[in-house]
Amino acid sequence: MKLHLKIWRQKNAQDPGGFVDYDLDGVSPDSSFLEMLDLLNEELIAKGQEPVAFDHDCREGICGMCSLMINGVPHGQDREPIKQITACQLHMRHFRDGETVVIEPWRARAFPVIKDLIVDRSAFDRIIQAGGYISVSTGSAPEANAIPIGKKDADKAMDAAACIGCGACVAACPNASAMLFVGAKVAQLSYLPQGQIERYDRVVNMVNAMDAEGFGGCTNTGECEAACPKEISLDFIARMNSELIKANLKGGR
Numbered sequence: 001m002k003l004h005l006k007i008w009r010q011k012n013a014q015d016p017g018g019f020v021d022y023d024l025d026g027v028s029p030d031s032s033f034l035e036m037l038d039l040l041n042e043e044l045i046a047k048g049q050e051p052v053a054f055d056h057d058c059r060e061g062i063c064g065m066c067s068l069m070i071n072g073v074p075h076g077q078d079r080e081p082i083k084q085i086t087a088c089q090l091h092m093r094h095f096r097d098g099e100t101v102v103i104e105p106w107r108a109r110a111f112p113v114i115k116d117l118i119v120d121r122s123a124f125d126r127i128i129q130a131g132g133y134i135s136v137s138t139g140s141a142p143e144a145n146a147i148p149i150g151k152k153d154a155d156k157a158m159d160a161a162a163c164i165g166c167g168a169c170v171a172a173c174p175n176a177s178a179m180l181f182v183g184a185k186v187a188q189l190s191y192l193p194q195g196q197i198e199r200y201d202r203v204v205n206m207v208n209a210m211d212a213e214g215f216g217g218c219t220n221t222g223e224c225e226a227a228c229p230k231e232i233s234l235d236f237i238a239r240m241n242s243e244l245i246k247a248n249l250k251g252g253r
Helices: 033-046 122-131 151-161 168-172 179-190 199-212 223-227 235-249
Strands: 003-009 018-024 100-104 113-115
Touching: 018 033, 122 179, 122 199, 151 179, 168 179, 168 223, 179 199, 179 223, 179 235, 199 235
Parallel strands: 003 100
Antiparallel strands: 003 018
């Protein structure tokens, strides 16, 4: 396959950056999107040029590190028949020979560019830290059935826990809102007995941290749910709002 790539290059957060054009030949249809970028970087290094910096880790759709905007879509996961995948799971057979592919980093004030296609998503880490720990006994692993949890609540908690914190929801949202991410993290523990002690302080602290990081507000456009590679539901935003209202009524911090 031959591809024409338009890739965002930016030295650091202060650099204005811009698109650079590259022509790449010999791309296997069976290679993944990140393997295609590896091939490009091999050619750039062989020519003595600076390789394109991009983020990745597991390459198995688990870690959420591969934060790329591909042809205007987070993870490029709008190509039929594929949906809800990460960039590392996207394969080149879903592109046409000779196609122009535009590759950008996430665009959000709370996700400043570090270099090229890599953005700083540590704002998510600080939101999680604001949620704190849960007050449960430490030591050996408890017996699995020691704390009975209803199937409905267990299923909801597992659905929320599927969030990998990639930031596609922020990148897709016209307001750069982090509500889907925070909603999933708040909801996950709100359904479980272990999360009840700090339940209301947790939601207040996490929402305050989200606002402090500069994420936008939610206007229910639904772009976040559509872009999420793990199909996190908008229902969790409603759950978070409900938890926040209850916390305020109960005098949460």
